[in-house]
Amino acid sequence: xxxxxxxxxxxxxxxxxxxxxxxxxxxxxxxxxxxxxxxxxxxxxxxxxxxxxxxxxxxxxxxxxxxxxxxxxxxxxxxxxxxxxxxxxxxxxxxxxxxxxxxxxxxxxxxxxxxxxxxxxxxxxxxxxxxxxxxxxxxxxxxxxxxxxxxxxxxxxxxxxxxxxxxxxxxxxxxxxxxxxxxxxxxxxxxxxxxxxxxxxxxxxxxxxxx
Amino acid sequence: xxxxxxxxxxxxxxxxxxxxxxxxxxxxxxxxxxxxxxxxxxxxxxxxxxxxxxxxxxxxxxxxxxxxxxxxxxxxxxxxxxxxxxxxxxxxxxxxxxxxxxxxxxxxxxxxxxxxxxxxxxxxxxxxxxxxxxxxxxxxxxxxxxxxxxxxxxxxxxxxxxxxxxxxxxxxxxxxxxxxxxxxxxxxxxxxxxxxxxxxxxxxxxxxxxxxxxxxxxxxxxxxxxxxxxxxxxxxxxxxxxxxxxxxxxxxxxxxxxxxxxxxxxxxxxxxxxxxxxxxxxxxxxxxxxxxxxxxxxxxxxxxxxxxxxxxxxxxxxxxxxxxxxxxxxxxxxxxxxxxxxxxxxxxxxxxxxxxxxxxxxxxxxxxxxxxxxxxxxxxxxxxxxxxxxxxxxxxxxxxxxxxxxxxxxxxxxxxxxxxxxxxxxxxxxxxxxxxxxxxxxxxxxxxxxxxxxxxxxxxxxxxxxxxxxxxxxxxxxxxxxxxxxxxxxxxxxxxxxxxxxxxxxxxxxxxxxxxxxxxxxxx
Numbered sequence: 111x112x113x114x115x116x117x118x119x120x121x122x123x124x125x126x127x128x129x130x131x132x133x134x135x136x137x138x139x140x141x142x143x144x145x146x147x148x149x150x151x152x153x154x155x156x157x158x159x160x161x162x163x164x165x166x167x168x169x170x171x172x173x174x175x176x177x178x179x180x181x182x183x184x185x186x187x188x189x190x191x192x193x194x195x196x197x198x199x200x201x202x203x204x205x206x207x208x209x210x211x212x213x214x215x216x217x218x219x220x221x222x223x224x225x226x227x228x229x230x231x232x233x234x235x236x237x238x239x240x241x242x243x244x245x246x247x248x249x250x251x252x253x254x255x256x257x258x259x260x261x262x263x264x265x266x267x268x269x270x271x272x273x274x275x276x277x278x279x280x281x282x283x284x285x286x287x288x289x290x291x292x293x294x295x296x297x298x299x300x301x302x303x304x305x306x307x308x309x310x311x312x313x314x315x316x317x318x319x320x321x
Numbered sequence: 322x323x324x325x326x327x328x329x330x331x332x333x334x335x336x337x338x339x340x341x342x343x344x345x346x347x348x349x350x351x352x353x354x355x356x357x358x359x360x361x362x363x364x365x366x367x368x369x370x371x372x373x374x375x376x377x378x379x380x381x382x383x384x385x386x387x388x389x390x391x392x393x394x395x396x397x398x399x400x401x402x403x404x405x406x407x408x409x410x411x412x413x414x415x416x417x418x419x420x421x422x423x424x425x426x427x428x429x430x431x432x433x434x435x436x437x438x439x440x441x442x443x444x445x446x447x448x449x450x451x452x453x454x455x456x457x458x459x460x461x462x463x464x465x466x467x468x469x470x471x472x473x474x475x476x477x478x479x480x481x482x483x484x485x486x487x488x489x490x491x492x493x494x495x496x497x498x499x500x501x502x503x504x505x506x507x508x509x510x511x512x513x514x515x516x517x518x519x520x521x522x523x524x525x526x527x528x529x530x531x532x533x534x535x536x537x538x539x540x541x542x543x544x545x546x547x548x549x550x551x552x553x554x555x556x557x558x559x560x561x562x563x564x565x566x567x568x569x570x571x572x573x574x575x576x577x578x579x580x581x582x583x584x585x586x587x588x589x590x591x592x593x594x595x596x597x598x599x600x601x602x603x604x605x606x607x608x609x610x611x612x613x614x615x616x617x618x619x620x621x622x623x624x625x626x627x628x629x630x631x632x633x634x635x636x637x638x639x640x641x642x643x644x645x646x647x648x649x650x651x652x653x654x655x656x657x658x659x660x661x662x663x664x665x666x667x668x669x670x671x672x673x674x675x676x677x678x679x680x681x682x683x684x685x686x687x688x689x690x691x692x693x694x695x696x697x698x699x700x701x702x703x704x705x706x707x708x709x710x711x712x713x714x715x716x717x718x719x720x721x722x723x724x725x726x727x728x729x730x731x732x733x734x735x736x737x738x739x740x741x742x743x744x745x746x747x748x749x750x751x752x753x754x755x756x757x758x759x760x761x762x763x764x765x766x767x768x769x770x771x772x773x774x775x776x777x778x779x780x781x782x783x784x785x786x787x788x789x790x791x792x793x794x795x796x797x798x799x800x801x802x803x804x805x806x807x808x809x810x811x812x813x814x815x816x817x818x819x820x821x822x823x824x825x826x827x828x829x830x831x832x833x834x835x836x837x838x839x840x841x842x843x844x845x
Contacts, residue, residue, distance in 0.1 A: 145380050
C-alpha cells in the first residue's frame with residue numbers, strides 16, 4: 111500500500127456515510143502507533159488526517175462518544191499512508207483495537223464461554239460500537255476438549271463502509287476471540303460473503319481449534 | 322418539560338457520569354502503585370495497569386490477549402491459586418516467579434480474587450503482583466544468617482559433645498586414678514601449692530589412725546597438732562621440703578619410708594605428693610639380721626681375744642722360749658687374728674649403726690683436737706712409709722662442735738687409714754680444715770692408687786673394695802667408708818670424694834655448726 115491510497119473524493123463519499131462509531135474504536139490505532147512509532151508517529155498521523163481534510167485529535171477522543179463512521183476510515187488510511195504500512199499492520203491494528211477497548215473490557219463479564227461470546231456478547235457488542243447495521247451469529251458448534259474445536263457464522267447486515275474495513279473487522283473479531291479463550295491454538299476468519307461483492311450482507315466463517 | 326426532553330436530559334447526565342467514571346478508573350489504573358492485571362475467565366490477560374507495565378516491561382498491546390502463563394510460568398502455583406480463587410470468595414496469595422520482558426525471572430507474590438456476575442458465574446479474575454525480590458533477598462540473607470547460626474549451633478553442639486566425651490573420658494580416668502589411689506598399698510598425701518592437704522588415701526588414714534574428714538583442707542602446720550602426724554610434719558617442715566626415702570618411725574610397730582615428689586603441670590607447680598611406704602617388716606628383718614650379726618660378732622670376739630692374748634704371751638716368751646721360726650709363724654697368726662678382731666669390731670659398729678644406737682655420747686668438742694689425735698695415732702705408719710704428710714689447719718680457731726668423739730675419731734681414722742694404706746711410699750697425704758660460718762669442712766687428700774671411675778658409685782657401700790685396692794692391700798674389710806659415711810651423716814654432715822685412678826683421691830666431709838647442728842642434736 112502506498113501513499114494516496116484514497117482520493118479526496120472517495121474520502122468525501124465515505125464521510126457522507128450516516129453511521130456513527132464509538133470513540134473506543136480509535137484506541138487501537140492510537141496504542142499501536144504509540145507502540146511502534148511513539149508520540150512523534152501519532153503527530154504525523156494526525157497531520158495526515160489533517161491533510162485528508164478530516165483532522166483527528168486522537169488524545170481528545172472519548173471512548174464512549176459517537177464519531178462519524180467515515181472518520182474511522184480516515185484514521186486507518188492516514189495511519190497506513192503515513193508509515194507505508196500494509197495489511198499485516200492493519201490486522202495488528204484491528205487486534206490491538208480489541209485488546210485496548212474500554213467497551214470490550216466492560217463486556218468481559220459475558221466472556222464466560224466461547225458460545226456466550228459468540229451468541230450473546232457479539233451482537234450486543236456490535237450495538238455498542240456502531241449505531242447502524244447488526245451482527246447476527248449462527249451455526250455455532252463447539253467441541254471443547256484437547257484437540258477439539260468449533261466454528262460459527264457471523265453475519266453483518268445493513269453495514270457498508272469500505273472493503274478495507276471488511277478485512278479490518280475479520281481481525282477485530284479474531285482479536286476478541288483471542289481475549290476470550292487461552293486454549294485456542296488457532297482462530298481463522300474467512301469473509302465468505304461481502305456486500306462489496308454483491309452479496310446482501312457480510313458473512314464471516316469463524317473456525318477455531320483447541321490446544 | 323416533555324417526557325422525551327426529560328429522558329434526553331437524563332441520558333446526557335448519565336453519559337457525563339459514565340465518562341467521569343471512566344476517567345476516574347483510568348486515573349486509578351495509572352496511579353495505582355500495585356501491579357494489577359485483569360484476567361478473563363479463561364486466564365487471558367485482558368487489561369493491565371501502569372504499574373504492571375513498569376514491573377514487567379511489557380506495553381499493553383504486547384501483553385493483553387496473552388495467556389497468564391506468558392508472564393507467570395509456574396503452572397502448579399497457578400493451578401493452585403486458580404482453584405482457591407474459584408472456591409473461595411476472598412483474596413488468595415501464592416509465591417511464584419514472574420517472567421519479565423527482558424526474560425529475567427523475579428520472585429513475586431501474586432494475590433488473586435475471582436470476579437463473579439450477578440448470577441454468581443465466574444467472569445474473570447483480578448490479579449495483583451508484588452515484586453518480592455528485596456524481600457527474598459532479605460529472606461535469603463536471613464536464611465543464610467539462620468543457616469550460619471544453625472551451623473554454628475551444630476558446630477557448638479559437636480564441640481559440646483566432644484567436650485562432654487572428653488569430660489567423660491577425663492572422669493573415667495579420674496575414677497581410675499582415684500581407685501588406684503584409694504587401693505594403693507602405700508599411703509599418699511597431697512599438699513597443694515599453698516601446702517594445704519588436699520588428698521589422703523585410706524592407707525595413709527590407717528597409718529596415722531586418723532579420719533580424712535578431720536584433716537583434709539588443713540595446712541601442714543596445723544597437722545602437727547595431731548599426735549600421729551607430728552613426726553611427719555617435723556620431717557616435711559612448714560612448706561613440704563624435698564625428702565627421699567627417709568625412714569620415719571610412727572609408732573612401735575610402724576616405720577614408714579617417706580618420699581616427696583613435686584607435682585607440676587607444664588610449668589605450673591600443683592603441689593607435693595608425699596608417698597608413705599611401710600617398711601616395718603623390712604626393718605624387723607634387718608633388725609633381726611643385725612642382731613644375729615651382733616650376737617655372732619660378740620660370740621666370736623671373746624674366743625678371738627683369748628687367742629690374741631695367748632698368742633701374745635707365746636710371742637713375748639711368757640710361756641717359754643720359742644724358736645725363731647715358731648715366732649715367725651705365731652706372729653703371722655697374731656696379725657691374722659688382729660684382722661679378724663678388726664673385722665668383728667667393724668661388724669659390730671655396722672650393726673650398731675643399723676640398729677640406730679651408734680651415737681650415744683655427743684659432747685662439745687674441739688674438732689681440730691680430734692683430727693690431731695687421729696694423726697698422732699698414724700705417725701709411726703707415716704714415718705715407716707716415708708709419706709709426706711701435711712695438716713693444714715685454719716687460721717682462726719674452729720668453734721666447738723657437739724659430736725660423739727669416739728665415733729668421729731673412727732670416721733677420720735678410716736679416711737686417713739685409707740689415704741695412707743693406698744698411697745705408695747714417698748707419696749703425699751694432706752688433711753686440711755676449713756670453716757665458713759655454719760659448717761666445718763675436712764678434706765683428706767692423697768696421691769695414692771685412686772678409685773676406678775666405673776666403681777666410684779659403690780664406694781660407700783658395705784663390704785665394697787675397689788679392685789685395685791684388693792690387688793694392692795689384702796687387708797681391709799670394706800666397711801671403713803660405710804662406717805665413716807654413717808657417722809658423718811648421723812652428725813648431720815655430708816661426705817663425698819673426688820678421685821682419679823693412679824693419681825689419688827680426696828675425701829671431703831662437712832659437719833654443721835650452730836643452728837643446723839642444734840637441729841641435728843634434737844634428732845639424736
